[in-house]
Amino acid sequence: NATKEVVVRLTKYKNVLEKLRSLGFVKVFSDNLADALGVSPALVRKDFSFFGLSGKKRAGYRVEDLIAQLNHILGVDEIQRVIVVGCGKIGTALMRYRGFAREKIRVVSGFDVDPAKIDANAPVPIRDLNEIPYIVKSESIRVAILTVPETVATQVAETLIAAGIKGILNFAPILLKGGNGVVVQNINIALELENLFCLLRFADK
Amino acid sequence: NATKEVVVRLTKYKNVLEKLRSLGFVKVFSDNLADALGVSPALVRKDFSFFGLSGKKRAGYRVEDLIAQLNHILGVDEIQRVIVVGCGKIGTALMRYRGFAREKIRVVSGFDVDPAKIDANAPVPIRDLNEIPYIVKSESIRVAILTVPETVATQVAETLIAAGIKGILNFAPILLKGGNGVVVQNINIALELENLFCLLRFADK
Ligand SMILES: NC(=O)c1ccc[n+]([C@@H]2O[C@H](COP(=O)([O-])OP(=O)(O)OC[C@H]3O[C@@H](n4cnc5c(N)ncnc54)[C@H](O)[C@@H]3O)[C@@H](O)[C@H]2O)c1
Ligand SMILES: NC(=O)c1ccc[n+]([C@@H]2O[C@H](COP(=O)([O-])OP(=O)(O)OC[C@H]3O[C@@H](n4cnc5c(N)ncnc54)[C@H](O)[C@@H]3O)[C@@H](O)[C@H]2O)c1
Structure with a gap:
């Protein structure tokens, strides 16, 4: 049941992205995130498109945008x-x-x-x-x-x-x-x- | 995670087999059980071999034996x-x-x-x-x-x-x-x- 583990996966993406941000990354590709999580790039892109996380397959995703959008979906800034x-x-x-x-x-x-x-x-x-x-x-x-x-x-x-x-x-x-x-x-x-x-x-x- | 739903599936097999027994069935084939549960015959045979439930692919499984073995695995007769x-x-x-x-x-x-x-x-x-x-x-x-x-x-x-x-x-x-x-x-x-x-x-x- 893919939706059951969704919050776990999204939280892992967020953690990886925050690390990448602290290392100075501005952009990231689905392959990088896929490697970091040990999943296929296709699953990363599927998750991102499912959640409307914006980015382009060629140009990659903006780390800051992804973090902001994930924060919103994960509701970390709200009770x-x-x-x-x-x-x-x-x-x-x-x-x-x-x-x-x-x-x-x-x-x-x-x-x-x-x-x-x-x-x-x-x-x-x-x-x-x-x-x-x-x-x-x-x-x-x-x-x-x-x-x-x-x-x-x-x-x-x-x-x-x-x-x-x-x-x-x-x-x-x-x-x-x-x-x-x-x-x-x-x-x-x-x-x-x-x-x-x-x-x-x-x-x- | 196949093991997470195991007790649910085994309980369904048992329920179907008890109904078949009450209808007078002595033997049953994996296809019958597969149809009753809406799963593939391959999954039924995989479950049965995993749990050591005896039977022959050609001759089929004895309903009474299956019920007794499932009762034991499901522990219905013990606290x-x-x-x-x-x-x-x-x-x-x-x-x-x-x-x-x-x-x-x-x-x-x-x-x-x-x-x-x-x-x-x-x-x-x-x-x-x-x-x-x-x-x-x-x-x-x-x-x-x-x-x-x-x-x-x-x-x-x-x-x-x-x-x-x-x-x-x-x-x-x-x-x-x-x-x-x-x-x-x-x-x-x-x-x-x-x-x-x-x-x-x-x-x-
Ligand atoms: N309360 C809930 O609804 C709830 C929901 C989900 C998860 N949990 C988890 O369940 C666990 C217990 O939660 P709780 O709310 O009942 O907490 P609680 O503080 O009310 O109960 C914990 C109990 O464990 C005992 N204890 C402490 N150290 C022990 C030890 N070394 N050996 C044996 N007993 C020991 C305490 O004396 C206490 O009675 C926690 O890990 C919590 O995260 C609780
Ligand atoms: N106690 C457990 O550890 C546990 C574990 C798994 C599942 N459950 C399930 O959780 C549910 C509650 O279990 P419990 O042990 O706390 O039972 P309980 O009898 O202690 O609590 C049930 C509560 O629901 C209230 N209630 C009854 N009808 C209501 C209604 N129409 N609207 C609102 N409230 C109503 C009762 O007044 C009571 O306070 C049950 O369905 C039970 O099967 C409980």
């Missing part, structure tokens, strides 16, 4: 705001995850239906599910982490999409589909463990 | 025991995850270095890190979930491997390598979110 929907065991762990700040990811609000979980004064407020459309609009939220029970995951996802959410990181063990401009990434931790066990049992045979 | 190392925010969420039971996965113990977290009488006991070698040996544990801070993840992984752990599901945002018969699966939630944001920003351009 990336997310909401967490379903503030139970795993939702709460994610809301308090310190590792997000380093990636400039900030959880701006949690949402739940259980009145016991609602807390408007928490450092990261937890609001009622009904407030999603208002918050998504007023805070321009595009990405939501979905950590509700699987019995309600599909309908809550629909609520999110109707409210304007464009990207969902889904932890419920159901296959949530995106479509219509909405990207869904499914994380199935039980399946990852099953896979590990499966590979170990095979290794025994 | 799969895991330990959780690092019982903080995300470790605790995983220790209490109800969804594991359905996959016959059971967390038999947690481990931590913080005395405040140690609790031998909890429903799932949390023990001191020093007790890992003893528990891994006495309970024949082969898989560990690693949810310690990234600053100690590499050394704790070494402790686990030295104790006999063969599979690690790693949540720390460092690239942990396996090797020497140890399988490591890395889950990087911040990176998955970064990827989502990246794809959305691209979709805007």
Whole structure:
């Protein structure tokens, strides 16, 4: 799945380009970047054209332009705001995850239906599910982490999409589909463990 | 990564074979299974030979034998025991995850270095890190979930491997390598979110 590793590859291009800039390079060709990453020049050009990174095959790419464009796509100069929907065991762990700040990811609000979980004064407020459309609009939220029970995951996802959410990181063990401009990434931790066990049992045979 | 989806494919083969068995099939050919799964017969034969599933290309595979062998590989008739190392925010969420039971996965113990977290009488006991070698040996544990801070993840992984752990599901945002018969699966939630944001920003351009 080529899009799954995209941010990893783009980050590597950026790192290489920053090194080249510090060495005084003004231009670079896809072959140089391909060598540095250990990929084919064709993949580099494919990535660059996919992301609209400007350059000419003959004259090469301007290092400074590429860095600026990659910075924009990688969003390194902006806080990336997310909401967490379903503030139970795993939702709460994610809301308090310190590792997000380093990636400039900030959880701006949690949402739940259980009145016991609602807390408007928490450092990261937890609001009622009904407030999603208002918050998504007023805070321009595009990405939501979905950590509700699987019995309600599909309908809550629909609520999110109707409210304007464009990207969902889904932890419920159901296959949530995106479509219509909405990207869904499914994380199935039980399946990852099953896979590990499966590979170990095979290794025994 | 072919091994990542292995358990998904093997489970599909099993489901198809159980349906065929209920229809009275005694034998099946790779082409039948290939059609049912929408994959090539070559992939089916490659999977089956990789997993040592017996059969002859001409005579076909015996449905009952395949089901029994797949059951064994998928471990459906056995409880799969895991330990959780690092019982903080995300470790605790995983220790209490109800969804594991359905996959016959059971967390038999947690481990931590913080005395405040140690609790031998909890429903799932949390023990001191020093007790890992003893528990891994006495309970024949082969898989560990690693949810310690990234600053100690590499050394704790070494402790686990030295104790006999063969599979690690790693949540720390460092690239942990396996090797020497140890399988490591890395889950990087911040990176998955970064990827989502990246794809959305691209979709805007
Ligand atoms: N706990 C884990 O480690 C873990 C691991 C993998 C996957 N998951 C998945 O993540 C999801 C949450 O798991 P959990 O263990 O945190 O469960 P949980 O029961 O602790 O939390 C679920 C939360 O969702 C809330 N909720 C219920 N209906 C809602 C709705 N319609 N809208 C908004 N919020 C709603 C509940 O009030 C609760 O706070 C489940 O789908 C589970 O399968 C959890
Ligand atoms: N919280 C999340 O949602 C989240 C998401 C993605 C990744 N992670 C990763 O998971 C790991 C744990 O995150 P967290 O938020 O739960 O952190 P945490 O600080 O809440 O928990 C860490 C736990 O590990 C224990 N610990 C420290 N050193 C140890 C050692 N040497 N041996 C055993 N236990 C030790 C601590 O006492 C603590 O209980 C980190 O690597 C983090 O980057 C967490």
